[in-house]
Amino acid sequence: MLHIFLNKTALLVEDNDMNIMLFSMMLRRLQLKFDVAKDGKEALEKFQLNRYDIVLTDIHIPLLNGDEVAKAIRLNTDTQKANTPIIAITAGADQAETNAYLAVGINEILNKPFKEAHLGEVLHRYLHSQE
Secondary structure (H helix, E strand, C coil), X not given: CHHHHCCXXXXXXXXXXXXXXXXXXXXXXXXXXXXXXXXXXXXXXHHHHCCCCEEEEECCCCCCCHHHHHHHHHCCCCHHHHCCCEEEEECCCCHHHHHHHHHCCCCEEEECCCCHHHHHHHHHHHHHCCC
């Protein structure tokens, strides 16, 4: 499974330093290259400047929430970029919130806490389909 992540790049949008450290360890073990943005504004700036295979965004981030980041990505004039898979990370969303996130273009919700194997499965589902 790991070989599919070689030469793949993610944008991790997370403002909590401990979570960034944990995600960084997991993503490195999965051999996935990644950039980190600590708020929604920085995330969109990096997204405009680079090409990512997937976006992992916490919902509750400063300046723009994760769902606002997702909306902006989906409105990108570059169709390939606009279709980048977006995985929302949250500490638990109820059904109404989940439906709202999916409605703005988030592909999947990853509820905290989660195991590294689950993250790997989610990444595999979206990155493998790009091969």
